[in-house]
Amino acid sequence: MPHTTLSYSYLFSFYPQMPISSSASTDMKTTTIPEIKMYLKIVACLILMAFAYRIYFLSFLQISPVIPLVADDDDASSISPSPPSVAANFTLSGQIPANVTGDDDSSSRCDIFVGEWIRDPSGPRYTNRSCHTIEHHQNCMKNGRPDSGYIYWRWRPRDCELPTFDPQRFLDLMRKKSMAFIGDSISRNHVQSLLCVEQPIEVYHDEEYRSKRWFFDSHKFTLSVIWSPFLTQAKIFEDNDGHASGAVRLHLDEPDSEWANEFGNFDYIHMGAGQWFLKTAIYYENNTIVGCHNCKKENVSELGFVYAYRKALQTALNFIMRSDHTVHALLRTTIPDHFENGEWNTGGYCNRTVPFKEGEIELRYIDTIMRDVELEEMKAVGAMNPSRKGSTLKLFDTTHLSLLRPDGHPGPYRAFHPFDGKDTKSKVQNDCLHWCLPGPIDSWNDLLMNILLRVDLQ
Numbered sequence: 001m002p003h004t005t006l007s008y009s010y011l012f013s014f015y016p017q018m019p020i021s022s023s024a025s026t027d028m029k030t031t032t033i034p035e036i037k038m039y040l041k042i043v044a045c046l047i048l049m050a051f052a053y054r055i056y057f058l059s060f061l062q063i064s065p066v067i068p069l070v071a072d073d074d075d076a077s078s079i080s081p082s083p084p085s086v087a088a089n090f091t092l093s094g095q096i097p098a099n100v101t102g103d104d105d106s107s108s109r110c111d112i113f114v115g116e117w118i119r120d121p122s123g124p125r126y127t128n129r130s131c132h133t134i135e136h137h138q139n140c141m142k143n144g145r146p147d148s149g150y151i152y153w154r155w156r157p158r159d160c161e162l163p164t165f166d167p168q169r170f171l172d173l174m175r176k177k178s179m180a181f182i183g184d185s186i187s188r189n190h191v192q193s194l195l196c197v198e199q200p201i202e203v204y205h206d207e208e209y210r211s212k213r214w215f216f217d218s219h220k221f222t223l224s225v226i227w228s229p230f231l232t233q234a235k236i237f238e239d240n241d242g243h244a245s246g247a248v249r250l251h252l253d254e255p256d257s258e259w260a261n262e263f264g265n266f267d268y269i270h271m272g273a274g275q276w277f278l279k280t281a282i283y284y285e286n287n288t289i290v291g292c293h294n295c296k297k298e299n300v301s302e303l304g305f306v307y308a309y310r311k312a313l314q315t316a317l318n319f320i321m322r323s324d325h326t327v328h329a330l331l332r333t334t335i336p337d338h339f340e341n342g343e344w345n346t347g348g349y350c351n352r353t354v355p356f357k358e359g360e361i362e363l364r365y366i367d368t369i370m371r372d373v374e375l376e377e378m379k380a381v382g383a384m385n386p387s388r389k390g391s392t393l394k395l396f397d398t399t400h401l402s403l404l405r406p407d408g409h410p411g412p413y414r415a416f417h418p419f420d421g422k423d424t425k426s427k428v429q430n431d432c433l434h435w436c437l438p439g440p441i442d443s444w445n446d447l448l449m450n451i452l453l454r455v456d457l458q
Contacts, residue, residue, distance in 0.1 A: 110160035112450055113397040117355045117404055117440075120154040124438035125165070131196035131437070136416070138189060140436035143413040144420075147353050150407045150436065155443040165445035167198040173452050174221040179268040182259045184229040186335050187272050189434050191225040193441045194448075208240070211258065224266075228256040229276040231316040238279075242344070247295050248281035252311040255319045264325050270396065270448070271316065272332030274370050275433065277305040285311075310373050317381040321393060328455050330448075331378060332396040334370040336363060337433040338406040350432035352406040363403055371399050392455060398444060408440035409433065 128134055128141045136143070156162060181187040188210070195214065200223065204213040210227035229236075233254040237246035263269075282292045283303060291303030313331075320329050339348030363371070378395055412418045414431040422428075435441040 110157055112157045112160070112162055112447055113401060114159075115155060115157040115162075115401070116358065117153045117401070118156045120152055124151050124442055126196040126438060128437070131192075131199070133192050133195040133199060134437045135188075135192060137414045137431060138192065138410060138434055138437045138439075140410050140413045140439070143410070143415060144417040145410070145413040145436070149353055150405075150440070151438045153355060153405075153440070155401055155440075155446065162446050162450060165197060165442075165449050170449055170452070171198060171216060171219045171221060174216075174223075174268075175219045176221070177267040178222040178224070178265055179270070180224040180226055180259065180262070180266045181270045181272075182226045182228050183231065183272040183332070184227075184274070184276055185434060186275075187270065187332070188225050188227070189437075190270070190441055190444055191223070193435075193437055193439075194223070194445055196437060196442075197445065222265075224262075226259045226262070228258050229273055230256065230312055231271065231273050232256055232312045244279065247292070248276075248279055249284065250281045250308060250312075251284045251287070252290075252308060253285045253315055255316055260319065263320075263323065263327070266327055268452075269320065269327055269329040270332065271329065272335075272396070273312070274309070274334035275337075277309045277312070277370075278366070281305075281308065283308055283311075306369055306373060309370060310377060313374065313377040314381070317377060317393065321381055321391065323391075326390050328392045328394075330394050330396040330451065331374065333374050333399040334367050335398065335402050335433070336367045338409060339430070339432045344430065344432070347427055348432065349430045350406055350409050350411045354407055356404045356406060358404070361403060361406075363399070367399065367403075394451060396444075396447070396451070398447070401443070402440070405435075405440040406432075408435050410436055 128139050141148070154164075181191045191212075198216070200214040200216040200221075202212060203215045205211065206227070208227075211225060213222065213224045215222055230248070230250055233251040233256050235249040237248070238244045277293075280292075280294045282295055282297075282300065283290050289300060291301040291307070293303065293305045293308060295302075317329075317331070320327060337344075338350045338352070340350060342348030374395070378393070382393060410431040412428045412430050413436075414434075415428065418428045419426060
C-alpha cells in the first residue's frame with residue numbers, strides 16, 4: 001500500500017491561531033509523513049503501557065480498611081479528633097515477612113523486637129464497640145479517656161517490614177490446632193486484643209473469669225488463657241483489687257497444675273510472668289520452706305524474688321522441653337510499668353499522651369534484672385534440653401517496645417468516668433501496667449503472626 005500524503009496545514013487546522021506562511025504551506029502539502037505515523041504509534045504505545053501497568057499494580061495490592069473509632073453514643077463527643085486522613089496503607093497480597101525473632105544466629109536476619117513506634121493514621125482494626133471481649137478495666141474509651149492519639153501508632157522493626165496481623169491467615173495456620181496463653185493478667189490482656197480482630201464462641205471460664213477458653217468452629221481452633229501468675233504451684237491470698245491478706249505460698253519446683261494438666265492438648269504456648277514475683281512470698285521446694293521474699297519471719301532466709309523467678313522459669317521451661325509432647329512455646333519477657341511519683345497503691349499515675357523516643361527513658365533496675373534472668377534461663381534450658389520431636393522455644397521480647405509506650409495505659413480510666421462529680425486532680429487509683437484496647441498491645445499480634453509464619457515454614 002502506498003504511503004498516504006497529508007498536508008501539515010490540515011494538522012494545524014485544529015489551531016487556527018497559528019498562522020502558516022504560503023511558502024511553508026506549499027512545501028508541506030507535498031510532504032509524506034511516515035515519521036509522523038511512527039511518532040504517533042510510539043506515543044500510543046507508551047500510553048497503553050502506562051494504563052496496563054497501573055491496572056496490574058493496583059490489582060496486586062490490597063487496601064487495609066480504616067475503621068472509625070467510637071465510644072458509646074454518650075461519649076462520642078469526648079474523643080479527640082483523629083489525625084488527618086492520608087492514603088491508606090498498602091500491603092502486598094500473600095506477603096511472608098522475612099524477619100525472625102532475634103534469637104537466630106544469623107546476623108543477616110532481622111530482629112523484629114528492635115525498632116521504633118511510628119505514627120499510623122489508619123488506626124486499629126477494631127473499636128471498643130465492635131469488640132465484645134474487652135474487660136472494663138481496659139476499655140479506656142468507654143470509661144471516658146478524652147484523648148485518642150495513643151491508638152495511632154504501630155511498631156516498626158529497624159531493619160525490615162512487619163506486615164499487619166491477618167486474622168484469616170492466622171486462623172488458617174491454627175486450623176485444628178490449640179493455643180494457650182499462660183501467665184498473668186498481661187497474658188489475658190494480649191488474648192483480649194487477639195480476640196478483638198476475630199471473635200469466636202466462649203466455651204469455658206473459671207469462677208473468677210480469669211481462665212477462659214474459646215472455640216473457632218470454622219477452623220476447629222481452640223484458644224485458651226490460663227491464669228498462672230507464677231507459672232508454678234501457688235496459693236494466693238489476695239482479692240481482685242490486689243490487697244493481700246497473707247504471703248503467697250509458692251512451690252518453686254512444681255509446675256502449676258492449671259496448665260501442666262492440660263499441656264498435652266496444646267500445639268502452641270505463649271507464656272509470661274514477672275510482676276507477681278515482687279510480692280511477699282514464702283518459697284517451698286520438696287514441700288519444705290527454703291526461704292522467702294520480704295516475709296520478715298524468724299528462721300526463714302531472705303532469698304529474694306530473683307531466686308524465685310529463676311527457679312520458677314527453670315521448672316516451667318524444663319517441663320515443656322523435656323516432654324515427649326511436641327509444642328511450639330514462646331516466653332514473653334517482663335513488661336515494665338509506667339507509674340510516676342508513686343506505685344499503684346501510693347498515688348502513682350501515668351498521664352503521658354505520646355510514646356517515649358529512644359534514649360528518653362531507661363529500663364528500671366528491677367526490670368533489667370528480671371529480663372536478664374529470662375535471657376539466661378532461655379539459653380540454659382535450650383542448651384540442656386535439645387529439641388525433641390520438633391518442639392521449639394523462642395523469646396517474645398516485648399520489654400523494650402513496651403517501655404517506650406507510657407501513653408497506652410488506662411491510668412485513671414480503669415474505672416468508668418472516674419472524675420464524674422469530682423475535681424480532675426482528685427486522687428483515684430491508676431493502672432499504668434495493663435494496656436488500653438485498642439492500644440499498643442495490638443502490635444503484639446503483628447509480632448506473633450511473624451513468629452508463627454516462621455515456625456510453620458520450618
